[in-house]
Amino acid sequence: MNKTVGDIMTKKVITVSPEDPLRKLAEVLTAEKISGAPVVDPQGKYLGVVGEHDLIRHEKPLHIPTVLTLFDSWIPLELPSTLKKEISRIGATSVGDLVNRNAPTLAPKDPLRTAVTLLDREDVDILPVVEGGRVVGVVGREDLVRLLLTGDDVVD
DSSP: OOOBHHHHOBOSOOOBOTTSBHHHHHHHHHHHTOSEEEEEOTTOBEEEEEEHHHHHHHHSOOOOOOEEEETTEEEESSOHHHHHHHHHHHTOOBHHHHOBTTOOOBOTTSBHHHHHHHHHHSOOSOEEEEETTEEEEEEOHHHHHHHHHTTOOSOO
16 A cells, blocks of 8 residues: 555644744754744744754854955855845844745645655755645654654655
8 A cells, every 4th residue: 555645744743933933943843852843824824844954054154155256356156145045044033034935845645755755855854744725744754764663665
């Protein structure tokens, strides 16, 4: 039988609000022993995801863009938007400042192969499972490892 994301997802989802301060996010991740959390608005609508790697990246020093000097001119080798993102990152004070609004999501009917591929390819701590704009579960590496303990193949 081919398992789906809905078969293995964690249904007890810990979410955070975009207004939550970063300290509260760190406390939630630590207390709940999770690596990331979906971000939802007050009505429960999914907005994105935030995780440990976002907090760690927040503490990283500002990256000064690389430039090329040619005939007394400076030519930036990175897009201006990169510097803008860097400045936003170090100035972040709330979950809303760090939320990854473009993080991949899954649907409950997606095959496990999709979850495996996304966790391997993307820079995310968890994959929210979204249905009708609401978070109905999450899939993390731990869920896939737990499946191996049952003797089932992660991907059929």
